[in-house]
Amino acid sequence: MKARSRLGALGSAVLGILLVAACTASTGPRRTGEAARSSLPDLASMLSGRFQGTTPGNELRLDLSTLGARAGTRFDVFATATGRYRDTNVRRAGLLRLETQGKDVHAVYVPHFDPTVTSLSREATRFTEDELRAACNLYFHPSGDGYVGETSGSMTCAQAFPGAVGKWTVEVDPAGIRLRNVASGETLRFAKTA
Helix, strand or coil, X not given: CCCCCCCCHHHHHHHHHHHHHCCCCECCCCCCCCCCCCXXXXXXXXXXXXXXXCCCCEEEEEEEEEEEEECCCEEEEEEEEEEEECCEEEEEEEEEEEEEECCEEEEEEEEECCCCCCCCCHHHHCCCHHHHHXXXXXXXXXXXXXXXXXXXXXXXXXXXXXXXXXXXXXEEECCEEEEEECCCCCEEEEEECC
């Protein structure tokens, strides 16, 4: 599925990148010496639940729940970000479609512009043309006990996440998620709470 989306403001941009990164991985064996296994279901399981912002000014909560899977090669994850980022109230929701592609897992994030859409809504997996045109795509690979990825930079996800210009690295491990703007060093951390 080619999906496009749009969010608002820098806080939303960072959140969108985080939501995409939170559910993407490689299908290669883990580097920790574990037996080879599919990274996609492993990571989707690792990231299901709630995450709480831990960096200053980040009072956001992320809720990630799997809507469906297809033979372990694709997962749909509904993602919601609520709370405050700096001085801005945030309520964003979107869908992550995760599919294995060779050694990598391709993730497409499609936000819902309608803030009333939830994981239980009929519209959870339906999108407007504007939402589909503005999708953001990422690829990730295993690193240590988790996964790491990087946006391609420039304006790649700027339509999906206004303010997300430039490269962002995303690290995911069993304890949480970390986002970092490569140019400025701005970092957001989220700890898994459930």
